[in-house]
Amino acid sequence: MKKARVSELSVLFFFLFAVGCGEGYENAESNKDEQIEYAGVAKLMNFESDEIGKIPNGFSNQMTGNGALGKWEVVKDDTAPSTPNVLAQTSQEYFGYHFNMAINEKETYEDLELIVKFKGVKGREDQGGGPVWRYQDANNYYIARANPLENNFRVYKVVNGNRLKMDSARLKVNSNEWHTIKIIARKDHIQCYYDGRLYLEVNDGTFQKGKIGLWTKADAVTYFDDLEVRPIKQGKQAGLYKESNALVIDETHTKTSSINLRTSNRDLSVSQVQSMPHISIREKKEWGFYGHSTINNEYDLKTINGDKVVIDHATGLMWHQSGSSNSMNWDEAKQWVRDLNSWGYAGYHDWRLPTLEESASLLESSNRNGLYIDSVFSNKQEWNWTGDEYGSEDAWSVSFGLGGVYQNGVGDDDNGVRPVRSGTQ
Numbered sequence: 001m002k003k004a005r006v007s008e009l010s011v012l013f014f015f016l017f018a019v020g021c022g023e024g025y026e027n028a029e030s031n032k033d034e035q036i037e038y039a040g041v042a043k044l045m046n047f048e049s050d051e052i053g054k055i056p057n058g059f060s061n062q063m064t065g066n067g068a069l070g071k072w073e074v075v076k077d078d079t080a081p082s083t084p085n086v087l088a089q090t091s092q093e094y095f096g097y098h099f100n101m102a103i104n105e106k107e108t109y110e111d112l113e114l115i116v117k118f119k120g121v122k123g124r125e126d127q128g129g130g131p132v133w134r135y136q137d138a139n140n141y142y143i144a145r146a147n148p149l150e151n152n153f154r155v156y157k158v159v160n161g162n163r164l165k166m167d168s169a170r171l172k173v174n175s176n177e178w179h180t181i182k183i184i185a186r187k188d189h190i191q192c193y194y195d196g197r198l199y200l201e202v203n204d205g206t207f208q209k210g211k212i213g214l215w216t217k218a219d220a221v222t223y224f225d226d227l228e229v230r231p232i233k234q235g236k237q238a239g240l241y242k243e244s245n246a247l248v249i250d251e252t253h254t255k256t257s258s259i260n261l262r263t264s265n266r267d268l269s270v271s272q273v274q275s276m277p278h279i280s281i282r283e284k285k286e287w288g289f290y291g292h293s294t295i296n297n298e299y300d301l302k303t304i305n306g307d308k309v310v311i312d313h314a315t316g317l318m319w320h321q322s323g324s325s326n327s328m329n330w331d332e333a334k335q336w337v338r339d340l341n342s343w344g345y346a347g348y349h350d351w352r353l354p355t356l357e358e359s360a361s362l363l364e365s366s367n368r369n370g371l372y373i374d375s376v377f378s379n380k381q382e383w384n385w386t387g388d389e390y391g392s393e394d395a396w397s398v399s400f401g402l403g404g405v406y407q408n409g410v411g412d413d414d415n416g417v418r419p420v421r422s423g424t425q
Contacts, residue, residue, distance in 0.1 A: 259295055
């Protein structure tokens, strides 16, 4: 729903800076990873020595959802990055909730860099595809895919056969052209690149290790080539924070958080939102509710490298104290967070849009400093985006001006950004 309120500063400067001159698509940052320490050499699978018409040696044919197994086979393609062989999913027999996978059964990986080249060939319902990693079985794994029919790039986790979207970006994906997807997974931090640019970044620890593979949906005929995997050395997550900037918590705040809130983004219905834990609802509405958090927050304002953060020891979360100075639409909000991570606000590189549960945990029962949020936070932001969606055209937001939860069109440009990260140090 569209909201009437006093507008904040113009978003023109942010739009020109972060979005650039694209035609409605995200303008992602180039690869700005800090140094990655690898644990071994890269393994490249280009299928040149595999038999035409068969699935490569060491791979298994798997499927999630409805129907029977798809058909994975090595075929020739003169346009392939490593000519002539590619691995293709060629079946167009099944539609709907049907995911085809070719899984490398030989090895298991924890932290990794995974790269694959793909070409969406055809498909009426779906096209394209992408890599699978930390595969447990046919119903539990991570997957990132690009779709030429929808012109988007998304990362999902599949848990007990249910596909849950974690992040999404709009971009141009051309059919019958080769593109590259790269995944960097370090502990619970996942970065997804499309054609050399970082578009998706999430934190999720559902799966810590597993197999790798390839994925398509429904009737998508897709070619894959140059599947490359390289293990990353276990230990501190390079690129997520700087050792010299680590936050030191005094002994009075070293206790473990007692409340665990959902950290991965989802598509939520109104009924799911109205059933969130740790919330007292004053009035239910068709678009959300008025209410407040029942969490006994334990806030601690800190300044790290000149940057202000608010630590909530009750939930184990660290918040950007002021957030964005301007309002913006949902895609711009995601880009704003990526820009924040590129320079490392407070020495950290794993900031993200909060889930609705996390953002609503800040709602107070009474108006403080002009807003329904504790005065430890800046009072610049009346509305805040979350990373959770409501269908394909809306996302959830929290109104600290009115004390409630709303759904907004992703193109609405009147919400601010208050990023969060998991952890108090």
